[in-house]
Amino acid sequence: MGYLDARGRSYLGRSEAVVAEDVRTEAQRILDAAADSGWITDTPVIYQHPLAYLLGLEGIALLRAFSGLYDRDFTLARLREIQALLDSAEEFGDGVEARPITTCEGYDQWAPFYDEPGNQLLDIEQPIVREILDSLPVGVALDAACGTGRHTAHLASLGHQVIGVDTSREMLARARDKVPDGEFYEEDLHDVPLPDDSVDLVVCAIGLAHLEDLGQALAEFVRVLRPNGHLVISDSRGLIGDIGLPLVRVGPDGGIGYMPTYARLASDYLAAALPLGLQVRRCEEPKTPSPLLGDDGVTLYDGVRLPDPVPGDPPSIWSLHELAIEATNAAWRGRPAAII
Ligand SMILES: C[S@@+](CC[C@H](N)C(=O)[O-])C[C@H]1O[C@@H](n2cnc3c(N)ncnc32)[C@H](O)[C@@H]1O
Numbered sequence: 001m002g003y004l005d006a007r008g009r010s011y012l013g014r015s016e017a018v019v020a021e022d023v024r025t026e027a028q029r030i031l032d033a034a035a036d037s038g039w040i041t042d043t044p045v046i047y048q049h050p051l052a053y054l055l056g057l058e059g060i061a062l063l064r065a066f067s068g069l070y071d072r073d074f075t076l077a078r079l080r081e082i083q084a085l086l087d088s089a090e091e092f093g094d095g096v097e098a099r100p101i102t103t104c105e106g107y108d109q110w111a112p113f114y115d116e117p118g119n120q121l122l123d124i125e126q127p128i129v130r131e132i133l134d135s136l137p138v139g140v141a142l143d144a145a146c147g148t149g150r151h152t153a154h155l156a157s158l159g160h161q162v163i164g165v166d167t168s169r170e171m172l173a174r175a176r177d178k179v180p181d182g183e184f185y186e187e188d189l190h191d192v193p194l195p196d197d198s199v200d201l202v203v204c205a206i207g208l209a210h211l212e213d214l215g216q217a218l219a220e221f222v223r224v225l226r227p228n229g230h231l232v233i234s235d236s237r238g239l240i241g242d243i244g245l246p247l248v249r250v251g252p253d254g255g256i257g258y259m260p261t262y263a264r265l266a267s268d269y270l271a272a273a274l275p276l277g278l279q280v281r282r283c284e285e286p287k288t289p290s291p292l293l294g295d296d297g298v299t300l301y302d303g304v305r306l307p308d309p310v311p312g313d314p315p316s317i318w319s320l321h322e323l324a325i326e327a328t329n330a331a332w333r334g335r336p337a338a339i340i
Contacts, residue, residue, distance in 0.1 A: 046258055048248065049095030050315040051085060054324050058082050060240060061330035070330060081324060093311025098248050101257030103210050104167050106249055107147070111170035114148050120301050121206065122150070124286045125234050125338045129205060130154060132282065132340070136230050139200030144189055144221065145207025149175030152182055155203065163199070165192055189217045194224045201225075205234045206338070209244065209261050214272040222276045231278060234340045237285070238263025240331070248314040256314055266339060285336035291329040297322030 058078050065075045107114075129151065138159040143152040146164030148171050156162045156179050164184040166172050172184050187193045189204070189211065202221045211217050221231050238244040244263030251257050266283065273280070289301060298305050299318065306319040321328040 044100050044260075045097050046100075046246065047095060047097050048315050050092040050309055050320055051089055052095070053315055053317055054085055054320055054327075055082060057321075057324055057327045057331040058085075061327040064330050064333070069333075074326070074330075078327060081327065085324070091311070092309070096248075096256050096312070096314050098246075098256040098258040098314065100260055101249070101251065102167075103259055104169070105251070105257065106247060106259040107166075107168035108170040109249060109251070111148065111168065111174055114171065115150070115174065118302055118304070120288070121236055121337055124288070125206065125340065126150070128284050128286060128338075128340050129203070129232060129234050132232050133158065133201075133203065136201055136232075140198065141201040141203065142192070142194065142199045142221075142224060143175075144192065144202055144204040144217070145210075146175050146184070147171045147205075147207075149178040149182070151203050151205050153178045155201075156182060160201065163194065165189065189220060192220045192224055196223050197226045199224050199226065199229065201230045201232070203232045205232075206236055208233065208235045209263065210259060212260075212262060214264070214268065215276075218272050218276055218278070222278065232340075233269070234338055235264070235269075236261075237336045237339055239335065241265070245317065250314065264339075269339065282340075284338075284340045286338055286340070288332060288335045288337040290333045290335075292332045293321055293325050293328055295325065297325050 058081060061070070062075060062078050064070060065078070133151070133154060139161070141155045141160035141162050143149070143155060143162060143164045146152045146166050147168070149164060152162050152164045152175055162179060162182045164172065164175050164179070164182055165187050166175070166184075167186065167188055169186055172186055175182065176184055185193050189207065190213075202225055204217070204221065208214060208217060218231075225231065236244075242263050242265060244261040246258040246261045248256060248258040266285070270280070292299065292301075294300050299321070305322070306316060309315060309319045
């Protein structure tokens with residue numbers, strides 16, 4: 001069977017055994033080169049190679065096929081595509097190393113663009129969070145990790161007296177513009193600057209993924225909540241299970257940094273929340289719409305085709321997807337985008 005990849009190359013007539021052997025040899029060559037050059041270290045610097053992401057997608061797709069979701073042709077097409085990707089390894093450059101940066105550094109830089117349309121996670125999360133917020137009694141509301149005030153503004157429009165806390169000065173500046181009557185603090189969620197039993201509602205949207213210790217932040221939320229108060233949490237999910245994709249950014253100095261991100265299982269939130277006396281009233285895990293890409297590689301959510309990946313830049317997974325359309329759609333299939 002002939003097969004064309006997203007770059008229009010065709011793969012014909014190789015036996016699967018030869019393909020598998022070639023894949024093993026090429027993978028070993030890349031691994032040896034990585035070890036020789038010190039790429040593999042135990043420091044917190046992370047290493048992102050575009051091929052690592054693409055081959056990871058292929059791997060997830062193959063596991064889905066192995067479990068029965070896809071057929072023989074799909075599996076063999078994946079093996080050929082892996083071979084082709086490895087054959088063109090040099091076109092992807094050497095990948096990038098990124099050092100950890102603080103969320104203040106990361107979000108201060110992101111703030112001017114954060115509210116621009118096109119963030120699918122926010123579009124998926126927002127209607128569900130708003131539906132919950134709209135059903136709760138009006139009072140004093142804390143937006144914890146309020147960012148640019150996306151939910152703070154909605155809470156204010158519902159009549160709440162709103163307080164926002166965030167560590168990013170630039171994100172807070174946007175929130176202050178949006179909600180001039182709000183009370184805002186440049187503080188950490190680990191140490192919320194409010195007295196005990198002082199708020200009726202805490203909202204923490206897509207912020208906990210940045211915290212290593214869920215328990216401490218949740219304990220702070222419970223401390224400031226009045227008895228019978230409400231806590232609404234949303235968070236991003238990993239690509240698969242506990243595999244999160246850290247946000248990588250090119251800093252003003254040209255250096256590459258990433259914000260550590262913790263992808264959690266639903267049970268991790270429960271394990272942190274239940275001992276604090278919190279009771280779960282509702283839980284949603286809205287999925288990323290599937291398929292993610294059309295046959296032409298365009299993201300179906302917004303119809304956008306991103307520019308080709310630039311070797312030496314941090315790999316943009318969205319640009320890479322069109323190099324492995326079927327694998328991307330299979331790997332992302334059924335992925336929860338958020339937990340609420
Ligand atoms: C993805 S944004 C979400 C912003 C807003 N809640 C929303 O949903 O649009 C994550 C926010 O968490 C903030 N953040 C991260 N770690 C924090 C911490 N330890 N304490 C306070 N804010 C934090 C960041 O500065 C950023 O504004």
